[in-house]
Amino acid sequence: MEMKTLVRSLRIGYETNSSSTHSLVWLPEPRRTELEGPPRMGSYGWEWRVLREPEDVVGYILAQALCRDVRERERYDFPMLLELLAEDGVCRDVLIRPEKEEYGFSALRIDHASEWIIRGYAVVPQFFRDLAEWALKNERVGVATGNDNDDPEALSEEERRAYELLHEHAIAPFKWLGRDRPTFISKPGNYYLMLFTGVWDEELGVCREVVRARVAFHDKPLRPEWPESIDVKITEQCPFDCWFCFERRSRDGPHCRLKDYEDLVGNIAGHTLEIALGGGDPLCHPHCEEMVDMAKRYGVIPNFTTKDISWYRYLREHNSPEELERFRYLGIGLSLTSPWNLEKVLKLTAGLGADFLYYVLHVINRVHRTEDVLEAIEVWKETYPSYPKVLVLGFKPPFCPVEDVEERLVEPLDIEKLREAGAVLMFDDLAIRQLGVEDYVPPETWRMFYQGRDGEYTMFIDLVRMECARSSMPGEERYPIKKAYEAIDHFRSWRERGGA
Numbered sequence: 030m031e032m033k034t035l036v037r038s039l040r041i042g043y044e045t046n047s048s049s050t051h052s053l054v055w056l057p058e059p060r061r062t063e064l065e066g067p068p069r070m071g072s073y074g075w076e077w078r079v080l081r082e083p084e085d086v087v088g089y090i091l092a093q094a095l096c097r098d099v100r101e102r103e104r105y106d107f108p109m110l111l112e113l114l115a116e117d118g119v120c121r122d123v124l125i126r127p128e129k130e131e132y133g134f135s136a137l138r139i140d141h142a143s144e145w146i147i148r149g150y151a152v153v154p155q156f157f158r159d160l161a162e163w164a165l166k167n168e169r170v171g172v173a174t175g176n177d178n179d180d181p182e183a184l185s186e187e188e189r190r191a192y193e194l195l196h197e198h199a200i201a202p203f204k205w206l207g208r209d210r211p212t213f214i215s216k217p218g219n220y221y222l223m224l225f226t227g228v229w230d231e232e233l234g235v236c237r238e239v240v241r242a243r244v245a246f247h248d249k250p251l252r253p254e255w256p257e258s259i260d261v262k263i264t265e266q267c268p269f270d271c272w273f274c275f276e277r278r279s280r281d282g283p284h285c286r287l288k289d290y291e292d293l294v295g296n297i298a299g300h301t302l303e304i305a306l307g308g309g310d311p312l313c314h315p316h317c318e319e320m321v322d323m324a325k326r327y328g329v330i331p332n333f334t335t336k337d338i339s340w341y342r343y344l345r346e347h348n349s350p351e352e353l354e355r356f357r358y359l360g361i362g363l364s365l366t367s368p369w370n371l372e373k374v375l376k377l378t379a380g381l382g383a384d385f386l387y388y389v390l391h392v393i394n395r396v397h398r399t400e401d402v403l404e405a406i407e408v409w410k411e412t413y414p415s416y417p418k419v420l421v422l423g424f425k426p427p428f429c430p431v432e433d434v435e436e437r438l439v440e441p442l443d444i445e446k447l448r449e450a451g452a453v454l455m456f457d458d459l460a461i462r463q464l465g466v467e468d469y470v471p472p473e474t475w476r477m478f479y480q481g482r483d484g485e486y487t488m489f490i491d492l493v494r495m496e497c498a499r500s501s502m503p504g505e506e507r508y509p510i511k512k513a514y515e516a517i518d519h520f521r522s523w524r525e526r527g528g529a
């Protein structure tokens with residue numbers, strides 16, 4: 030089985046290491062073949078070794094499932110996991126086999142630096158069970174572990190074999206799991222969504238802070254029953270008056286009810302991984318912070334978008350460590366007003382010691398000039414310790430009639446120049462079509478990174494007017510909803526009708 034069979038698509042969006050290192054690996058031959066090598070058990074992470082017997086591989090996975098961090102931080106249903114696992118023959122053996130006690134259940138421990146930190150609440154037990162089953166069925170899945178402090182040149186021949194397996198045949202996405210930063214997980218359908226914070230993977234050309242991957246333990250088509258991410262409008266209030274605004278908004282526009290918001294996040298928890306809070310300016314909602322905290326409690330990542338200057342003003346007022354911590358691991362979209370406003374935000378953030386905040390610069394095709402975006406990228410590279418990330422949005426007709434639209438529009442963005450500038454580029458569905466993005470990348474790159482059309486894995490919910498649609502595009506049919514979670518039924522029916 031090839032790696033790509035497991036990882037169906039990647040999104041660079043959103044890192045791990047200590048002295049110990051370990052991963053599930055592809056063995057050179059089916060594991061039941063006798064291979065020479067170091068002893069198979071010991072202290073995970075510190076000694077170089079390869080685990081190849083099915084029960085040892087599953088033991089490693091179970092040790093991850095049962096490790097202190099997962100248990101204590103996630104408080105997931107631990108007995109349920111044991112019950113699920115006990116249904117599987119080998120899993121049950123690993124759990125209860127007395128003769129293996131010396132390295133069986135009692136050894137289901139992971140070196141402190143090797144634990145996977147996975148946040149996903151209710152779906153975590155199911156994930157470990159599916160992973161264990163998959164590993165059992167795949168004869169070439171093994172585990173290699175070792176110690177990063179060792180000089181590779183000083184390793185014995187046997188240790189060297191484990192070293193090579195680990196460094197050359199680690200299975201994505203498991204080599205990205207670690208303890209320094211968490212991985213977030215959800216199950217939108219017959220597959221998992223995994224969002225890794227802190228990934229560095231040269232082989233896949235993925236060397237960015239955050240990567241989201243669809244991971245399936247089968248070869249069937251992916252069937253999302255829940256949107257992977259939802260664009261959620263929480264307010265129609267905005268202090269700005271951009272001529273190109275395609276939203277209904279005003280300085281005193283209405284907000285959504287907190288109760289409707291909780292209805293939504295409570296019902297999508299465990300399935301939908303991310304929501305994108307928008308408006309209007311989401312920072313105008315009087316319960317904005319509460320909404321961020323609430324989504325995080327439910328295990329949903331509440332990204333949001335605001336203007337660079339609006340975030341600057343907010344950050345000047347709300348910068349205690351507790352307030353900054355609230356936004357850790359979220360995506361904060363900054364709509365570009367000017368490179369110098371972006372510079373103010375980035376310098377303030379770095380000065381506050383909050384450079385863990387994850388920013389994405391939002392620019393609009395035909396509204397933002399390539400020169401300004403290039404300058405913003407340069408400013409980012411000079412002031413902020415992360416890769417510049419730019420989300421290019423397609424131009425949509427303004428909501429309020431504008432007479433001289435054609436005269437206001439600038440040249441389409443030059444994506445070759447943006448790419449040469451060293452930014453991570455992302456595009457919405459509309460920008461992909463307007464800029465012909467598919468023509469810029471090799472087919473295999475497109476297949477790996479393309480996330481799908483609007484409505485295929487995503488949707489839009491307007492919680493202010495209680496409506497939903499495939500996307501927020503003007504002209505897209507909107508469906509009234511009484512309860513926020515009814516929107517998910519609409520998503521399913523679009524998909525069933527093949528109209529996503």
Ligand code: SF4
Binds near residue numbers: 336
């Ligand atoms: S584009 Fe955004 S910031 Fe500008 S008026 Fe519309 S909602 Fe406000």
